[in-house]
Amino acid sequence: MDVSTITIIGLVAATCTTISFAPQAIKIIKTKHTKDLSLAMYLILTMGIFLWLVYGILIKNLPIIIANTITLLFSSTILILKIKYK
Amino acid sequence: MDVSTITIIGLVAATCTTISFAPQAIKIIKTKHTKDLSLAMYLILTMGIFLWLVYGILIKNLPIIIANTITLLFSSTILILKIKYK
Numbered sequence: 027m028d029v030s031t032i033t034i035i036g037l038v039a040a041t042c043t044t045i046s047f048a049p050q051a052i053k054i055i056k057t058k059h060t061k062d063l064s065l066a067m068y069l070i071l072t073m074g075i076f077l078w079l080v081y082g083i084l085i086k087n088l089p090i091i092i093a094n095t096i097t098l099l100f101s102s103t104i105l106i107l108k109i110k111y112k
Numbered sequence: 113m114d115v116s117t118i119t120i121i122g123l124v125a126a127t128c129t130t131i132s133f134a135p136q137a138i139k140i141i142k143t144k145h146t147k148d149l150s151l152a153m154y155l156i157l158t159m160g161i162f163l164w165l166v167y168g169i170l171i172k173n174l175p176i177i178i179a180n181t182i183t184l185l186f187s188s189t190i191l192i193l194k195i196k197y198k
Binding site: 043 | 113118121122124125126127128129130131132133134135136138139140143145146147148149150152153154156157159160161163164166167170171
């Protein structure tokens, strides 16, 4: 497989894992229900994504910075809503 | 900051985002409730993690392969339980 095809697979992967949290955030905004969501998951996940962002800044890697900035936005929104509608 | 400190930050980040899904899977197994979880999120996320794994295999990057194999296990478990307990 040539390099550009592999790069496209990586980009599609990054896009999927980045935008996947949007439907969850939208669902909570609509229903205001978060009972079935794990608080521990969103605490650990948000901290992990924040550390990925710090890592990306430290190694000056733009794709890591961009992907994790967007994911951090969604993840922290879900976390705040989980705490708010607990 | 020296390289080993930066690497540790990256490893902690990867560990957090990998294990974060475990508490959600455990919560569902205990409660059998998934109503508040977004099906679209886990469909897109699981596909994205699968593509990350394919990407890791193609570029022969062991950390990407290991992290995404574990995350895929958790994510697909949550997806299957979401469909089962819909």
